[in-house]
Amino acid sequence: MTMKTVGFIGGKYLPLHRGHIYTIVRAASSVDELYVILSHNEDRDRETCEKSSFPYIPADIRLRWLHEATKEMGNVRVLSVADTTKDYDWEEGSRLIKAAINKKIDVVFSSESAYDAIFKSNYPDAKHILLDEERKIVPISATEIREEGVYAHWNDIPECVRPYFVKKVVLVGTESCGKSTLTRNLASVYNTTFVKEYGRTLCEEIGGCEGIIQKEDYPIIxxxxxxxxxxxxxxxxxxxxxxxxxxxxQYYSHLYNNCHQKVLDEIIAEQSYDMYLYLEPDVPWVDDGLRVHGEQYVRDENNKLLKEMFKQNNIELTVISGTYEEKLNQAIDLVDQLFREN
Known part of the structure; x- marks a missing residue:
């Protein structure tokens, strides 16, 4: 009976990029079983990121990326191997990797010829195979990405990794302040996706909001x-x-149903956005069939109430005001600044 060949390829994958995917695919095509080893140590990994002012990425996030990237590769298994040494100890690392794989290792894959002597010492029965050492096929490295930023190398970031780095800008405010229009326009300007107000979608389905929407609808929204x-x-x-x-x-639950939703408090506490753009209600009120609070004094009172709710939840707002054009220009400046800071 022919014995199956077993290989492994490892790294920090900080972050996982297209070059990593290429070498994993090549390695998986060369052996019967491939083990992808996520080697990590939080202190060292944090230090690596800090050198380039790059955000630290927890090991469990990187592990998920690897699982998602290889899920269709039937002969690939992803393993997480943590060590506790201040400086990486190759002998200790090899012991941990061998214990995790628990099989005879026939092939060790890497992109570094400098590792040849290290692998011969620690994996004497395994063949060291180099994959795209000069990075001519996929000319990118994790070091470059950390130093130059993810957004400068977006095309080198796998689809399963991109959501982690996507900037999330949420537009908030009371009715008829220009949120929906500005959301769509910004998505067009930056050639990206946007999310409609789901509460509006539900109200359109049931034929209105005030007097129709029930307190049970808000968690669904x-x-x-x-x-x-x-x-x-x-x-x-x-x-x-x-x-x-x-x-x-939550604001609309108070407004239409005089009801405070505890489940919404939990969602508010867990949600995370990179920027809250708060739109003042200073454009003309438009009756679209769903809005019912058009008097300016009511708009002002509702605006004050909503701002207070954000304050109570310790949410920092970036307020923009003016005409539709002025709000668009302010928003573009703020978004561009968001990218410059990262």
């Missing part, structure tokens, strides 16, 4: 909105624009 966010983030081009979030949903 919040969950539905989050699912739409997830899909938009998955398809986004570096940034996604989102019309409304759970604080605004």
């Amino acid at each position: 919040a969950y539905g909105h989050k699912m739409e966010e997830k899909e938009a983030i998955r398809k986004a081009n570096k940034i996604v624009f989102i019309d409304t979030e759970a604080t605004v949903t």
